[in-house]
Amino acid sequence: MFFVIQNFAQKEFKIMSYNVENLFDTKDDSLYNDSEYLFGGIRGWNYERYRQKLSNIAKVIVAVGQWRAPAIVGLCEIENGNVLKDLIYKTGLNNIGYRFIQYDSPDARGVDVAMLYLPEFFKPLSSRPIRVVFPNSTSTTRDILYVCGIINHTDTLHVFVNHFPSRLGGELESAGRRETAASVLRSAVDSVFVANSNAAIVIIGDFNDYPDNASITKTLNAIDLGKNIVPSQLYNLTYQIHQQGKIGTYKHNGEWGMLDQIIVSGALINNSLRTTVLPSTVAVFAPDWLLEDDKTVGLRPFRTYIGMTYNNGYSDHLPVFVKFITKNEELFKETVQEQTRER
Secondary structure, rough: OOOOOOOEEEEEEEEEEEEEEEOOOOOOOOOOOOOOOOOEEEEEEEEHHHHHHHHHHHHHHHHHHOOOOOEEEEEEOOOOOOHHHHHHOOOOOOOOOEEEEOOOOOOOOOEEEEEOOOOOOOEEEEEEEEOOOOOOOOOOOOOOOEEEEEEOEEEEEEEEEOOOOOOOOOOOHHHHHHHHHHHHHHHHHHHHHHHHOOOOOOOOEEEEOOOOOOOHHHHHHOOOOOOOOOOEEEEEEOOOHHHHHHOOOOEEEEEEEEOOOEEEEEEOOOOOOOEEEEEEEEEEEEHHHHEEEEOOEEEEEEOOEEOOOOOOOOOOOEEEEEEEEEEEEHHHHHHHHHHHHHH
16 A cells, blocks of 8 residues: 655644624623623523523534634623633533633723634734723723734744724714724734734734725725735735625625624735635635524524514624644654554
């Protein structure tokens, strides 16, 4: 029997982003305005509904991964570290082995972003929250989560998890707040590029803007893929999904929108690193069970609440994901040893 062994063994993994629509526990946090989701509150939130919500989110994460759970999961609208512990230890995720990184932000309701990761794929080296401060204003928003680590024992990966300010009050009226968040994010990205112009950067989250809005294309300077890929340029992998308009991650007034996005540095595209993104695999995860009939037209995300009415769904957003491949020398050595034993 003959064996063909490549120079490197390849290991595939996924990164996903998911706004989980107000994953709150039932405990009162005196530092934040979480009264809507307390027992006896106006939403009728209780422990049974909370546990069902946890189970629903876990089901989505497992389903996105299919036969292998996503290596990295960016989450938006989680209340605190306690809900993350319940998510990864008290649901079907318990046997998968996720760990999480999260910091409490100054958001008035206590809504944060977080990152789940599988230790066998990703080894964190450092992390920190990046504060977004609005000029001439005392209002607050979610921090940007920055995590630096080693992916698959090969490349240093820089991950930014975001939840930009909402469109509450109108798109144009609130645009400046999202441009401020994009400016803060861009400064953090530039700091990474100053140290290494060939850095592997992944930016995920809910941007509350579309891939062709100014906060993304101009302030952040994340553009559509072109023929010439520059390592230190940011590319929005979800741009084409937005342009096609057939599906998005959020639906408003009968129209799909691509609010949740995945943006990467060119170094992850042009094969200059051992870790490479596969742009053609980017997709919105939209199985039938994550959707429900939209009274306006077609389908919409099967959400937890419609207004103040409990709907027993998953989230008002759909997740988005993309595949990566890492060429790993250690895996290559293991493959050689295994095939030698088989011979």
